[in-house]
């Protein structure tokens with residue numbers, strides 16, 4: 053099953069009066085997140101290029117969603133899957149990765165330490181790393197996939213004025229901004245980020261010392277920093293108003309979108325990376 057063709061839904065109750073807000077519901081992908089897209093493109097390309105040999109272990113550093121997407125492909129195509137992740141990742145994420153048959157290597161520290169450990173394993177000849185932070189197919193997944201679906205699925209005659217997406221590896225922002233600004237040159241591109249000392253799973257601040265080589269934020273026009281408490285308050289609000297069970301990064305994105313629309317008006321697209329299942333042990337649900 054190829055990822056993509058996710059719904060673009062209008063959020064009529066969450067949008068401030070006189071504005072329109074459309075959300076791309078990325079949890080409709082095969083393993084429940086936007087990361088099924090880059091996982092599929094990176095995997096297919098590595099096989100076609102002969103970089104990933106039959107049966108060779110796949111090693112990846114990921115706090116969850118990319119690993120889950122890759123683990124599914126590893127099952128289907130017969131590769132062992134090794135995931136390096138911070139010990140602090142939520143128990144739901146670890147359980148889910150184990151359910152998908154992955155071997156987990158828990159690393160002290162944050163995502164950057166997980167990346168360093170995965171590199172060591174690859175250098176020791178333990179397997180092949182698709183390395184989402186530097187893999188151009190991470191960007192192409194959105195350039196050829198997500199953005200094209202937004203263009204063909206856009207229901208209004210006037211183009212949207214704003215696009216909101218989380219910054220993690222930068223794949224989503226880079227691929228979508230490059231494709232969409234060609235067609236809609238006045239589209240404002242909003243990067244939604246956590247504060248460095250208040251992390252949100254899957255997201256990264258532009259102030260973090262490690263900036264993924266694959267990220268090109270030159271088309272980003274606006275930057276929003278959102279705290280965990282604000283993001284989770286919006287997760288609860290989205291459930292209450294729209295009956296949508298979104299993940300924490302989606303809460304941060306929707307906060308930035310609603311805040312901007314209420315100040316400036318307009319029409320927005322928000323890319324919502326995943327649903328709330330993996331976050332049930334954290335706020336606002338526990």
Ligand SMILES: Cc1ncc(COP(=O)(O)O)c(C=O)c1O
Pocket residue numbers: 085087117118218219220221222223224225253254255299301302325326
């Ligand atoms: C939950 C979640 N939100 C946002 C992102 C950021 O997406 P990207 O890596 O394309 O920048 C990710 C990426 O892993 C994610 O898992």
